[in-house]
Structure formats: C-alpha cells, structure tokens
Amino acid sequence: MATISQPAPAREHKRRVPFWDNARFACIVLVVLGHALQRLTYDSDAALSLYLVVYAFHMPAFAVISGYFSKGGQQSKRQMSRVITDILVPYVIFESLWTLTKWLVEGRANPNPTEPSWTLWFLLALGIFRLLLPYIALLKWPLLWTIGISIAAGYMSNIDSTLSLSRTLGLLPFFTLGWWLNEHDLVRKLRLLRHRQWWLPAASIVVFATAGWVTWTFAGTWRDVNLREWLFYDEDYSSLGITEWWAGGVRLGLMAVAILLMTAFFVLIPRDTHRWTRYGQYTMYVYLLHSFVLYPLRESGVLRGLEPSWIWLPTVAIASVGIAVGLSSAPVRKVFRPIVEPRPKWLFADTAWTRSNGHDNDPTGSRRDADAAPGKERPQP
Template sequence: MTGVSLGGPRAARTPKVRTPQWDNARFLAVTLVVIGHGIQRLTYESNNALALYLFIYAFHMPAFAIISGYFSKPGPPSAKQMRRVLTDILLPYFIMEAIWSLVKFFAEGEADLNPSQPSWTLWFLLALGIFRLVLPYLALLRWPLVWAVIASVGVGYFDNVDSTFSLSRAIGILPFFVLGWKLREWGTVDRWQTTRRSVWLYRGLAVAVLAGWLAIVLSNIELWRTIDLRFWFFYDASYHGLGEDQWFAGGVRLALIVLAVILSAAFFVLVPRRHTWITDAGQATMYVYLLHSFVLYPLRESGLLQDERTSAMWLLSLVLASIGVALVLSTPVVKKIFHPIIEPKPQWLFAPLPDKSPDKSPDKP
C-alpha cells in the first residue's frame, strides 16, 4: 500500500520511475502482515508462535505507516488528489466492508453492516484517510513529529476515543506516518540508496538489532503472555482498557514507539535496494492486504489453527503457507480479477474537474 500517487496534466507527465527498494519493502511488510494473521490463533497455546507474533507486531504496521507517509504530500490537496483519496481509500473500504458483511452473514448468520467499525484488516484504510486529512495541518506546525508523538501517547489516556472509524488506532500510529514524510524531507532514504561504503556494516547492525529483539522476546515469553504485550502493539485501546491506568502508562507507549522506529529502521536497512524477484509483487500490496483475510478466515474459523496443532513444524508450515498466499495474491491474474473492487475507477460518480483555463470574464482586468 502506498500513498496516493500524484502527477500533473497528462500531456506534461514523464514516465514514473519506481524505486525497487520501496516495492521490495512493501511486499516484505505485507508478507509479515499475512504471517502475523496466519499464526495468530496459535499464539494462545504456543510460545513459539507468540514469540514470532510479538517479533512481527512490534514493527510491521509502523513500517507500513512509514512507507505511506514517505509517499504523501503535506500541501493542500487538489481536486484530483481528493478524488484519489475517495477511489483509492474510502470506496474500497466501503466495498470490502459490504463483502465482509455478506461473508459473516453466510458463515455466522449475523448481518451487521456497520461501516463505523472496520472489519479485521480494513482499519488501515480508514487510518490512511485520517492521515491524509491531518498531515496538511501538522505540516503547518513546528516540530510536527513531536506533536504526532504527543497525540499518540496522549490519546491512550482517553477511554472515549475508541476504534470507531479507526480513530484511536490511527492516532496511535500517526507518528510513524509523519516520520515517513519527514524522512523524505530530510533525504535520509535517498542518501541510503546511494551509499556504497559501510553498507554491510549497517546491515550487520540491523541483523544484530532484530536478533536482539527476538532474543528478548524469547527469553521473557511468559512475562509477555502474562501482561498481554501483544495488545499494546495494536495501538487501539486506552491504557485503562489495557489494564494499566497509572499516570506513567503513556511512557510504555512512548517506549514501544521508540522500539518500533529502531526495528523498522533495521528492517528497511535489510531490504534489498536492487530489483529482485519480489519487486514486481510489491506493486500489488493492496491486493494482498485486502484479500488475504478472505483466505485465512475459513482456516481461522474451522479450528484448524489451534488446539493440538502447536508444534514448531506446524508453525513453520503456516509461515511458509502465508508467504505463498502473499505471492499468489500479488500475481497479475489476481490483480486483473479483483481490480474493479480493489482499485475502482467510477468516473460517473464525480462532477467535472474545475476548468483551469484563465478566467476571461469582463470583470477581470
């Protein structure tokens, strides 16, 4: 998933050159999403599954938000850009919500079409819409990243800010989106892409960082299970809802934000910078993100992903199967079939764009 692409008039456009590293990062990040959802039911019984789950959830959605922020513009949106928000974010959200309602009706006998409560993975689409809305205002302020962190930490103290329209979660991960935008302004990624010296040193440090986090998770797994650490990584519940209503609870979220930034940086450093066999798949991450839940839903509801199936081999099998799901859903044939609902282009829905020709009315000098 990327930010809304921007461009000038069609006649003035130049061919858009994609950066392989970003497509690689998109695919790897969305694959982590699929793996996380694929093994989620195993975490109730398997410490190995919970360790992998915590390892992934500490940074995979923050990394996604950073990518989205990197490709976002802070200025006031044009009419064309606002159209893209409707067609790329809001319209797919309502289409997928309607489909999920039908699935739940036939599978569970429940008819609950409530767009204010996003189903499963759809919360991120609404979060993207909220990000687009607030970024132009944050960009007007000094230290926008600081304000985003304050909002993220502060929102956890309010029980009345909940998952309705994904508001609590959007504000919770807002710092990562703003960080992505600032990284583009600072030119950090451009400098990394042109770096030739010390690349392997940085990658060695990145491996050490990720390995260190995995070691921390594994060595304290019973503690993390006792305190339900995984729910902190969702960024969607108040501190009181998480069972921590102390005044310093916001410090825990601040620490997790710092952790997510460090782990995301390590993740991006390890992403290949050249064109690889996964680069083209990185152009279809929206399809993987929105469709994989329909593949996993029957498995989750059948009970196949829990009970006695908690061995390390079963966990590895699910990880490999999740990678396979991500690869299949990023193929051209899937994009062709599901293009009308993932990337709808309802031109009939919009009024004509404003005429950009000079105003020749007699009142003008």
C-alpha cells in the same frame, strides 16, 4: 537589446527505486504472516514470540512507507478524488462483503460501517492520515506534535475503534516520520539507499535475534501484561490494565522499539531488483483479499494446537509468502481490480479526476503501470 529565450529544460523523471517495492512486499508478507500466526499464539510460546516481534514494527513500517510517498502541500481536486476512489469506495465495498460473509457463515451480521472489520481499519487510517497531513505540515516540530497526540490519545477512553480513530492517532507519528524523511530529502542526503557497510546487516540480525530471545524467554510475562494488545495501538491505557500517570511512557517505549526494529528491517531489505520486486506495487490486493483466504482457517480451528512449532512455524511462514505472491499475480488482479481499484466516474462532477493517465497509485503511494513488464524501471513519484 532583445534577449533570446532559452528552451525550458526537459523535466527529469525520477527512476523507480526498487528498495521501496521490496520493502512494501516484505511488509505485506509480514501482515499475512501476523494474521496467520494469531491462532497459533494461544498454544505456542514460539508462535507468540514471532508474532510479537512482527507486530512490534510491521504496521509502523507500512505507515512510514505510506507517509514517505504522501504530499503535505495543498491538495488538488485529483488528489482529493483519489482518497475517495482508493480508500473510501474500497472500504465500503469490502465492509459490505465482510458483513455478507459473516451473515452467511456465522448466521449473524452487524452492518456498521463505523466499526471496521478485521483488516479494514488501515484503509480508514490511510484516509485520515492524508486528510491530516496538510495541516501537520504547517506545524513547527510536526514529529513532536504527533508523538504527543499519539500518547495523549491513550489516556482518553472515548477514543476507540470507531472509524479506527484510536489506531490512526496511535500510528500517526510513523506516518508523519515517513513524510518528514521525504520532505527533508534525508534518504538521499544521508545516502541511506547506497552501499551498506557489512556491519549494518550483521547488527540488524543481532537486533532481531535479541528481540526474538527476549520475547521467547519472557513469553509468560508478555501474556500476563497483554503486550499483544499494546502493539495494536487500539485500546486506551486503562483498558490495558494501567491507570497510572506514567502509562503513556509504555507507548513511548514501544514506539522506540518500533523505530529500532523498523530500522533493522529496512537495512536488511535488498536495494536491487528481483523477480518478486514488482509484487510490491500491488500490496493493496494482498491486504484486502488475504483475510478472505485466512478466514476459513482461523474460524475452523485448523490453526489451533499445531505441534511441533519447529515444523508448523516455517510452514505458515512459507504459506504466507505464497499467499502474498498469489494475490499479487496478474490473474487475481484482473479479476478483483473492479473492487480493489474501483473508478466510479458517476460519483464525480468531472470524470477527468478518475483518469489514470497510464498509471495508478495505490493508497501507499506506489505508482505503477497496470500492465508493465516485470523488471522494467518506471518513473518514481
């Protein structure tokens, strides 16, 4: 008896989850704030305290979000081409711009693409993360392996900032954690984005208040032990002043602190859509452009010796939000899209690999429609 074939069920599109865009935007504001605070930390314990709290978790949080939207399976040619168009080409463009800027402003330049300028290290890290993930996904206990790699890398003095390898390996566990959470669907299973009990935000505020108190109270100690450099994941342990065998335990402890602060941070992120939610889709514009906004302020010395802190710290924080919003705006995106999101078709044997099909993904995995109206829900990758 012949069977009647049933029509294939329509593919269900996942709705965009505002939480992730909110988290991206909050992270990029912290990136701008951290870079704006750097010069103030030399003269102010309050600025140093805020700086240390921010740096303890904000780039690990960005790595987790990027990992959450990355795929660990076999990469298609289109996905492989996006590593070139989204990461490598913008890296070359902005590294060239920084070389030119330093030559014009400082009268010196060292055109060495293997040494990332200022913020560009994270682009290379994202590229290496993506290349490594399919192999990491094959392993049993991938989180344990990447934690071990991160700790072991700190013992090796030949692993340095060349191609941002030291930071990449240092932050690899956080990227892997994000992928692992998505791979096991834990966000949905544990209902982490559902209604929060009242005590969770309260506990998160206590966590941050405690971190602020500790960094403020022992600011002199943190200066002496060079804690700021530890939080960069950029130096080997001996360069940071610890040659004992247990130096890796310090990095492990900092990872635990990052996980604690990151968890508190994600708890405090709004779950619903706000006017600023859509800006979380354009974090790469802020990341790549904000350093050019801050560069004159940093190099001119304007941010040194600003007192009192209770006036200038809020001012810098508000300005950081303003910079992030401004660089996410439609006019800025229209002007700088050719260099932030280049599509060099001439590089590829098949130009179809560079087509956006009505949407674009930034290197953190955020899918968006280029001219979507604010507030509209979009399919989530």
